[in-house]
Amino acid sequence: MDVQTQAGRPMVTGASRGVGLLTIDLGAIAANYRLLRRQAAPGACAAVVKANAYGLGLDAVAPTLWRAGARVFFVALPDEALVLRSLLPDAHIGVLGGLLPGSADTLADAAIWPVLNHLGEVAAWAGLARRIGRSPLPAFLHVDTGMNRLGLPPDERARLAADPSLLDGIDLRGIISHLACADDADSPMTAAQARTFRDALATLPIAPSSLANSSGLFRPAASGFDLARPGMALYGLNPTPERANPMRPVVTLTVPVLQVRHVDRPMTVGYGASYQVAQPAKIATIPVGYADGLLRSVSNCGVVWLAGRPAPIVGRVSMDLVTADVTGIPGDLAAPGQPVELLGPNQDADTLAKAAGTIGYEMLTGLGGRFRRQYLQTAPDDTSR
Ligand SMILES: Cc1ncc(COP(=O)(O)O)c(C=O)c1O
Structure with missing residues (x-):
């Protein structure tokens, strides 16, 4: 990448010589992060930068978010986490996809925290911690409250509640869940998921709780948790489709x-x-x-x-x-x-x-x-x- 200055503004220009010009306003991404952090307060605010920062370029976006104050980042895949680690040596990095095959040792080596999505992953991470003599190893835990995609389903939550020793060897840095309908201001599902999440938290060891994505940050029913995980709104998409976009265009x-x-x-x-x-x-x-x-x-x-x-x-x-x-x-x-x-x-x-x-x-x-x-x-x- 070349660094240039145009009209007093520092710019970084990619190597492609295509005819179309894609302009990405990093100042707007920083401003959007700050707005979302205010919205999340008194909780903290992470930044979701998976899929190459939603297509906008992880190598430019991640340092921008770090300078704006973000300290916790989420990606989808281990490889994305490794790239992010090389950009941000001191960031806390969570991998939403969890322990993808063959990735556990690499994640532990790079101090990256998997989001453990089922009890099999909990056992594998705890086992790795013991094997490499680094118990407890940090990780997030994901409980499913209605997405039926990833996260511990109700029966696994009940097993964990009955036997908390399953988490021995794991340094629980947060418990997350993901909202299915937060973009719909009228959906009763957001409040229902928040209730289920609170019930689940009450049965699990105490750890920071994380529920809201971008839209969730604007839904009172999803507020009151410790760490928000916005993605799209950082990049200027509208987290409140029912009204004007509060984010700066990017x-x-x-x-x-x-x-x-x-x-x-x-x-x-x-x-x-x-x-x-x-x-x-x-x-x-x-x-x-x-x-x-x-x-x-x-x-x-x-x-x-x-x-x-x-x-x-x-x-x-x-x-x-x-x-x-x-x-x-x-x-x-x-x-x-x-x-x-x-x-x-x-x-x-x-x-x-x-x-x-x-x-x-x-x-x-x-x-x-x-x-x-x-x-x-x-x-x-x-x-x-
Ligand atoms: C688990 C999880 N958390 C947070 C996010 C960020 O969501 P959004 O981009 O809607 O803010 C995503 C995005 O898909 C996700 O899968």
Whole structure:
């Protein structure tokens, strides 16, 4: 990575020489972390940085969060934890995926804490602690309160409550659970899970409790625990879909127009001739496609923006290209080389994701490797972007 300065702002620019420009505002990520930490108070606030910090670049994002005050981080996989350990030697790192096959010794060596997801993992971690003479070894414990995905199910919780010695050899650094419906302000499931979690905690050894993800931080029913684990809201996605996004925008994606063509009926545009031209129109071809994470499901329904004006996507998104109707946009603003906004002030990742029939998480984590990446260090209180 090169470090550059532009308009007084230090920037780090990735090596890719793609035509699209993905701008990631590290100052906004830091500001979002601080907002979430205030929301979590008096509890503490971790940062979830799995999947390469939700696609935005772990090597730039993790040190930013550390400087903003985050000390506990969660990733999904052991390999992600090792990369994070090399970036943040003093961080507490939890691996949500738990003891994936063959990973236990490596995690112990790197002082990484697995999230133990079932009693088999509890026994394996305790056994390792004894074998390597490092008992007790730190770990989180995950109790399932309704996701039915990972975490101790009720029967395993009962076995553990009946025999707490199963945890001998484990230094319990926290007990976590995960919310299924926190993005839905009206869902009764959040309160139900919080109740189940409290009941489970009462039967387990005392340790810091961790329930809320980003949306959970904004749900009173999920408050009152010791450590929040937000991910998406750090990256500017909206944790409160029922109202305006309280987070600072983080991501901008612009791609220049490649070509503009004039078409008229009975012409069609793109693969499958799925778009029928109804009247004389101007079609801009833009070099971004599904290989870059622009989901094919926005074909004939999404929108891109040129100079603050919407241009409907017409025809199918192909691997490297998308076409948009720029008929109503003045020629000089829709000419080859003019920037087209896919993500930015006019359209955030949640909005584009919705048009694609998915969620902002998938949009961010799917952003491809062909964009030039530019990291901005805006001031913590900068609201200019
Ligand atoms: C166990 C766990 N905790 C926390 C998070 C962070 O959730 P969010 O990105 O919705 O804040 C995730 C994300 O999937 C998760 O799986």
